[in-house]
Amino acid sequence: MENSVDTLWFEIRNAFDMTQVAEGLLDWMPRLLSAFMILVLFWALWRMILRALAALLRRGGIDATLSMLIQSAAKVTVLSIGVVSALGQVGVDITGLLTGVGVLGLTIGFAARDALSNMISGFFILWDRPFTIGDLIEIGGSYGRVDTITLRTTRVVTVDGRMLAIPNTEIVNNTVTSYTNFPHLRLDMAFTVAVTEDLSKVRRSALSICEGDNQLMDDPPPAVVVTALNDYNVGMELRAWLKDENTHIPARLALRERLFEALRSAGIEMPFETLSLTPIEVYGPVTEPKEKTPRS
Structure with missing residues (x-):
């Protein structure tokens, strides 16, 4: 020891x-x-x-x-x-x-293959630059302004103040609509009128709402075109170029409301397809169907 x-x-x-x-x-x-x-x-x-x-x-x-x-x-x-x-x-x-x-x-x-896939997609987004911070984009039904681009997600602030963290793989694999890649944006306002309406009158009424609007461009000028000839109505579209693409949401809402008021004030009919149901009277006694008896 x-x-x-x-x-x-x-x-x-x-x-x-x-x-x-x-x-x-x-x-x-x-x-x-x-x-x-x-x-x-x-x-x-x-x-x-x-x-x-x-x-x-x-x-x-x-x-x-x-x-x-x-x-x-x-x-x-x-x-x-x-x-x-x-x-x-x-x-x-x-x-x-x-x-x-x-x-x-x-x-x-x-x-962590999913996280790595998002990181690789984030690198391609940063390299290819389909959009940058501050751009207005739409993807998968979600619309908003790009706030942050990271290697894993792209954060978008919607018009109602929500923050969306979209995985970069979803952005790479889907179509992204950018509203700010070009200095100007065209507003397309679709509407329908009756087949009996005078198209010249319709065109004058629709274009009247663009006169004096400082948000819209004079060159190219606003235009009203026929887009469809339907069974019950004529499809038309008001097209006007916006000076500042960042204001296209409030400008679109205001222009749509003014268009409706102008057409209604001019007495222009704006029909839509309806379905009529005609009741049928049944004469004579109504017999109830016989119940089937189970076979033994």
């Missing part, structure tokens, strides 16, 4: 022998110093790359969100190479480390 205690005490004393600790530090000092210098070198290299990359992205007119994404990716790449080089300098097995990181990455990627 005493021999075991003495042996344990000897091992503990050797483990905390300051002479051996100092010798170990002296042996490791050159490697640690080299690793530190490598990290400092790669950090300085990253700062130089950042300045050059930022200037290049500004000259290329790259979107601010995409610019931040590119800079972050470049930072992770450069500093990761620096960390790996520093670890190799102190004797870490880089091959085994990279193998473990690769296996871990595959496991995480399989478990």
Whole structure:
């Protein structure tokens, strides 16, 4: 028992022998110093790359969100190479480390494949730029202004103040309508009139609501066209170009109301398809259907 205690005490004393600790530090000092210098070198290299990359992205007119994404990716790449080089300098097995990181990455990627799919779609949205922050868009029946574009979702604020977080894969796989890609937007107001109405009178009445409206453009001028010849009515459409596309919702609502009032004031009939039901009188006694008797 005493021999075991003495042996344990000897091992503990050797483990905390300051002479051996100092010798170990002296042996490791050159490697640690080299690793530190490598990290400092790669950090300085990253700062130089950042300045050059930022200037290049500004000259290329790259979107601010995409610019931040590119800079972050470049930072992770450069500093990761620096960390790996520093670890190799102190004797870490880089091959085994990279193998473990690769296996871990595959496991995480399989478990989070939906999130990764959204991130890849977000990268394509930022790169292709079908719309930018502040644009008015419509997708899948949802309409609003783009508030934020991230790698996972695109956040859209609707006209009634709701925030929609739309997955980027849904945006990539569906048709997106943008109302602000061009400086002007055309309002199309569909309506119907009776087949007996004078189309010239209808056209004058519809165009009268556009006169003096400062929200509408004079060139190209508003127009009224026939769009359909139906069995019960004539389909027509008032087309007017809006100066500011950001006001198209209130302008559309106001123009539709004024169009209805103008047509009604002019006595123009606006029929719609109806279904008439005529009751039929049945003469004679009504016999009830006989009940079927089950077979035995």
